[in-house]
Structure formats: C-alpha cells, structure tokens
Amino acid sequence: MITTLSGDTSRLLATVDFVKEQDTATLLPLLLPGLDGPELRALVEHCRFSHAALLVFPSDEAELEAMLTDCGLVGVTPRQPSVVVRERLAVRHRRRAAELDVGIVRRAVVGADGAHRMVEVFALTVPPGSDLDTVATRERERQHETHVGFDVVAPDPLVLRGLCATFARYGATPDGGGYNPHEDGTVFYFGAPAEAKGGYGRVELYVPGDHRDLLAAHLDEHRARQPAETLLRLLTGAWTTQALSTFAQLRVPDAMDGDRAVGVEDLAREVGARPRNLTTLLRYLAMLGAVTEGRDGFRLTGTGALLRDGAPGSMRALALMYGGPFYDSFAGLGHTVRTGQVAFEHHFGENHFDHFARDPLLAELFDQSMAAGAAMFDPVPAHPVLTAAAEASGGATVVDVAGGNGELLGRILTAHPRLRGVLLERPHAVEAARARLDEAGLGARCAFLAGDFADLPAGGDVYVLSRVLHDWDDERCREILRHCARAMPDHADLLVVERVLPSDGSVSLATAWDLHMMCNVGGRERRAEHYARLFADAGLTLVDRSPLPLDGHVLHVRKADPTTE
Numbered sequence: 411m412i413t414t415l416s417g418d419t420s421r422l423l424a425t426v427d428f429v430k431e432q433d434t435a436t437l438l439p440l441l442l443p444g445l446d447g448p449e450l451r452a453l454v455e456h457c458r459f460s461h462a463a464l465l466v467f468p469s470d471e472a473e474l475e476a477m478l479t480d481c482g483l484v485g486v487t488p489r490q491p492s493v494v495v496r497e498r499l500a501v502r503h504r505r506r507a508a509e510l511d512v513g514i515v516r517r518a519v520v521g522a523d524g525a526h527r528m529v530e531v532f533a534l535t536v537p538p539g540s541d542l543d544t545v546a547t548r549e550r551e552r553q554h555e556t557h558v559g560f561d562v563v564a565p566d567p568l569v570l571r572g573l574c575a576t577f578a579r580y581g582a583t584p585d586g587g588g589y590n591p592h593e594d595g596t597v598f599y600f601g602a603p604a605e606a607k608g609g610y611g612r613v614e615l616y617v618p619g620d621h622r623d624l625l626a627a628h629l630d631e632h633r634a635r636q637p638a639e640t641l642l643r644l645l646t647g648a649w650t651t652q653a654l655s656t657f658a659q660l661r662v663p664d665a666m667d668g669d670r671a672v673g674v675e676d677l678a679r680e681v682g683a684r685p686r687n688l689t690t691l692l693r694y695l696a697m698l699g700a701v702t703e704g705r706d707g708f709r710l711t712g713t714g715a716l717l718r719d720g721a722p723g724s725m726r727a728l729a730l731m732y733g734g735p736f737y738d739s740f741a742g743l744g745h746t747v748r749t750g751q752v753a754f755e756h757h758f759g760e761n762h763f764d765h766f767a768r769d770p771l772l773a774e775l776f777d778q779s780m781a782a783g784a785a786m787f788d789p790v791p792a793h794p795v796l797t798a799a800a801e802a803s804g805g806a807t808v809v810d811v812a813g814g815n816g817e818l819l820g821r822i823l824t825a826h827p828r829l830r831g832v833l834l835e836r837p838h839a840v841e842a843a844r845a846r847l848d849e850a851g852l853g854a855r856c857a858f859l860a861g862d863f864a865d866l867p868a869g870g871d872v873y874v875l876s877r878v879l880h881d882w883d884d885e886r887c888r889e890i891l892r893h894c895a896r897a898m899p900d901h902a903d904l905l906v907v908e909r910v911l912p913s914d915g916s917v918s919l920a921t922a923w924d925l926h927m928m929c930n931v932g933g934r935e936r937r938a939e940h941y942a943r944l945f946a947d948a949g950l951t952l953v954d955r956s957p958l959p960l961d962g963h964v965l966h967v968r969k970a971d972p973t974t975e
C-alpha cells in the first residue's frame with residue numbers, strides 16, 4: 411500500500427513540476443510535433459496552458475489531503491464529485507458507477523513564467539482490501555485520465571474552427587467533449603499524435619461560452635472513429651422520432667420558452683405528465699438539442715421552438731405525422747423492399763391520400779405537415795417566369811395543379827397583385843384551400859376547382875406542379891404531364907417543384923425522401939435526367955432548373971417545339 415501511495419505521490423509531484431516548468435509556447439510543439447513558425451505563434455496567441463490533470467488512488471480523503479500537502483498543493487477548495495471520470499471508469503472497467511467514489515480537487519500552481527495554473531487531481535478512493543486495486547493498477551499503466559489543458563482566449567467561431575483544424579493538421583484526433591451549462595463552458599478533447607512528447611496523450615481545449623454547434627462537428631468526427639457507438643445511435647433513431655413527437659403531442663414546447671427556465675414540476679402539472687418521466691424525456695431531448703437543462707430547470711432551444719403550435723415555420727404537424735401514421739407504416743419497410751407493395755397501404759388497407767381524406771383531422775394534419783416544409787417555397791414567387799407573367803399586359807393566370815392547402819399559390823398571389831390563380835385539388839382539399847386564401851384576402855383573385863388531374867383547365871399562362879410528381883410512378887407521371895401539356899397554350903410555362911436526387915452521390919434530403927415516398931406513397935424522388943425523360947415523353951422539354959431551400963429545385967418546363975422532335 412505504501413509503495414502504491416508513494417507511486418501516486420511521485421506522479422503527482424512530477425505533474426506539479428511539469429505545470430511549473432512548462433509554458434504555452436514550449437508545450438504546444440511537444441504535443442503537436444512539427445508545429446512551428448506562424449502557426450505556432452497564432453496558436454500561442456489564442457491558447458493558454460492552464461492545467462495538467464492526473465488520476466490517483468488514495469485509500470480515503472485524509473490520505474488524498476496528505477498527498478496534496480506533500481506535493482506543496484495547499485488550498486481550501488474542497489473535493490467535488492466527478493461524474494464524467496466516474497462514468498468513464500465504470501464503462502472501461504465494467505463496474506457499476508455507484509461503486510466508484512471519484513472526486514476532483516483543483517490546486518493553484520505558479521509557473522516559472524509567473525503564470526497562474528492549476529493541477530487537477532482526480533481521485534478514485536480505493537479502500538484497503540477493496541478489489542478496486544485492479545482498476546488502479548490498469549489505470550496507472552495506461553494513464554487514460556491524464557491530460558493537459560489549454561484555455562482558449564477570446565474565442566469566436568472562426569478562431570475555434572482554425573484551432574481545431576490546426577490540431578487536426580498536426581495529427582491530433584477528436585476525442586469527445588461536452589458543454590457544461592453550470593460553468594457555461596465547452597470542452598473539446600483531442601488525442602495527441604503517437605509521436606507527441608511530454609508524456610501526455612490527451613489534450614483539453616476549454617472554451618468559455620456555448621459552442622455546441624462546433625462541438626457537434628467535433629463529436630461527429632470522434633464518433634466516426636467509433637463504429638459501434640455510431641451504429642447504436644443510428645439504431646435508436648426511432649426513439650428520437652418518438653421523443654420529439656411525444657414532446658410535440660403533449661404540447662410541452664408550448665409551455666416552455668427560450669428566455670426563462672421552467673422547473674419540471676410546474677411543466678408536468680401544466681401538460682398533464684408525471685414529473686419523473688417528463689424529466690427522462692427532457693434529458694433525452696437535451697441530448698438532441700431541443701432543450702437545455704440548467705440549475706433552474708429546462709429551456710427551449712431554437713430547434714425545440716419549431717415544435718410549438720402556430721410558431722412561424724412550425725414543424726409540429728410533421729412531428730405528429732412522422733411519429734404517428736408514417737411511424738406505423740415504416741414498420742413495413744421490409745415488406746415494401748421485398749414485394750414492391752407500398753407499406754402504408756399494406757398497413758392501413760388503403761392509399762394514403764384516401765386514408766387522410768376520410769378523416770378530417772388527419773387531412774388537416776397532412777395539409778399542415780406539407781406547409782411545414784414550405785420554406786422550400788420562399789424563392790419561388792421571384793422566379794423569372796412568374797415575374798414576367800406578372801408584368802404581362804392584361805395580367806396572367808397561374809394554375810396550381812394539386813395545390814394542396816394553397817400555401818404556394820397564396821405566396822405567388824401575394825407577391826404579384828396582378829396575377830390571378832386557379833387551384834385544382836381533390837374535393838376535401840379544395841375547400842381547405844378556399845378557406846385559407848379567403849382568409850388571406852386572396853380568394854377574389856382565385857378560382858377553385860374540385861377534380862382530378864384529368865380536369866385541368868386549359869388556357870393558363872403558368873402551370874405549377876409542386877411536390878406532386880414524386881407521389882407517383884413513372885406511368886402515372888407521364889399521364890399527369892400529358893394532361894398538363896394538353897391544357898397548356900403554346901406560350902405557357904410549367905414550373906415543377908421537387909427535391910431532385912443528386913447525380914454525383916452528394917448528400918441530399920432527396921435521398922431520405924426517396925425512401926419515404928417508396929414506403930408510404932408508392933412514388934419516388936428522381937434525378938434531373940429522369941424528369942427530363944418524363945417531360946419529353948409527354949411532349950414537354952426541361953429548359954432550366956434552379957435550387958430551392960431544403961434541397962428542393964424548381965424545374966422550368968415548356969412545350970417541346972414539334973419541329974425539333
């Protein structure tokens with residue numbers, strides 16, 4: 411035992427000497443071999459060597475205090491519990507966290523350069539005769555909890571990105587981190603490269619303030635190096651959908667705000683939930699970034715606020731759809747992949763349009779969920795085809811084919827007071843659109859037609875097909891497009907709004923929605939070339955395409971010139 415303690419004491423003494431002797435400019439090149447010149451100077455300007463940390467194994471608190479005193483580390487700061495190191499030890503050594511008593515003590519040291527630094531001492535209590543001896547032996551050998559820390563001075567996102575990039579360039583690898591709301595500080599951990607000198611394998615950057623956006627990218631890189639953890643996170647994606655959907659369904663976001671923290675007891679009373687279970691849900695949502703947890707309770711983030719009923723750009727309806735009917739149908743994805751049948755129809759016994767049309771509440775929810783993705787429409791009214799139509803003498807008419815609840819046509823008519831509109835929809839939907847556009851004071855400039863694609867009115871100047879073609883297979887798309895071509899005068903334009911699958915394999919929301927359309931609707935997302943072929947089959951031609959938010963595109967289509975066929 412005495413040998414053990416003296417071993418820890420000598421490691422602690424070495425740490426104290428290290429903190430006294432080192433300074434930022436000498437330490438950084440030891441940790442990041444090759445770092446030199448202007449890059450070293452830039453790093454020194456933005457980071458300050460602040461502390462070195464180690465883990466020791468006293469038999470009780472008195473022994474820890476004696477060890478600190480022997481090493482000249484006097485002070486009054488008491489030992490605090492260290493949850494993070496305790497959890498890590500529990501995972502590493504397959505122990506229950508409750509059986510590990512881990513504390514942290516910080517003591518001040520003045521460096522040879524006059525700078526004030528700290529020695530951070532983590533202590534796992536190993537009572538005499540305890541089987542934790544094996545943990546202590548392995549930890550002393552491997553030194554997992556030993557690290558050196560730097561404070562980042564005057565951080566801003568550019569500086570932080572630069573620091574992380576420089577650490578990466580000199581071989582350091584992301585190794586986790588976290589945001590501490592009690593201290594309002596963000597920690598980025600790095601593994602030092604194998605050729606690092608100085609005896610420290612782990613480096614901590616402590617950044618005052620909340621930098622969770624950058625931390626997320628840092629943690630993603632860390633996760634990418636941990637395939638099992640990555641897979642666990644992916645496999646539990648259904649929990650994420652359900653947690654967000656439940657949060658929205660219970661209207662918890664409506665009872666919270668971003669300015670003021672609210673205690674769980676009050677919140678639970680207001681939304682009719684059990685406080686303990688609501689806490690568990692909120693802690694999970696804090697991990698996802700929908701809320702934050704502080705000393706006084708929980709606060710809504712900007713992301714969580716999008717789940718409030720009626721908030722600008724609210725996505726509450728989407729949360730209820732994806733956590734409700736589409737959640738149930740997605741369980742049949744395997745059926746769709748095996749048989750080619752639509753899982754939604756297999757599960758509910760009917761097509762999703764018919765299913766929603768039969769239930770007014772579901773129909774309204776579907777309309778609202780389509781409107782939740784309407785940020786895609788923001789640039790559409792400024793499309794050159796619409797601005798030109800708005801300037802035409804005598805005005806012009808825009809025909810929105812299967813225009814849903816009138817969200818897009820409403821925006822177009824609002825932006826261009828000289829345009830008239832026609833909205834074609836199935837009977838249940840056309841009434842909802844009429845009510846909405848009447849309420850917006852646009853009803854007088856708009857005609858409403860209840861019918862089918864075959865009932866498309868002729869003589870319009872601009873036809874719009876927004877998020878319609880992706881609902882159908884190629885054969886039905888050709889049919890719909892032929893109806894459009896028949897109705898369109900030679901001068902007319904057709905604007906098709908869709909998510910277009912990238913041809914270069916880049917990441918796009920279209921890839922996710924391709925799966926959704928296949929499973930629930932029997933439709934698909936398509937590449938631009940695929941759309942171009944469908945247009946050509948219907949006597950139309952793709953003229954141009956421009957990007958929209960949320961990975962959408964607007965495809966400009968005209969009637970093909972028969973002489974060029």
Ligand SMILES: C[S@@+](CC[C@H](N)C(=O)[O-])C[C@H]1O[C@@H](n2cnc3c(N)ncnc32)[C@H](O)[C@@H]1O
Nearest residue numbers: 763780812813814835836839861862863876877
């Ligand atoms: C995905 S929504 C798109 C709505 C709207 N264009 C938008 O972008 O928000 C597809 C619309 O097609 C309508 N629809 C389905 N079958 C139809 C048919 N046979 N004739 C006309 N409209 C139809 C549905 O009622 C639904 O509103």
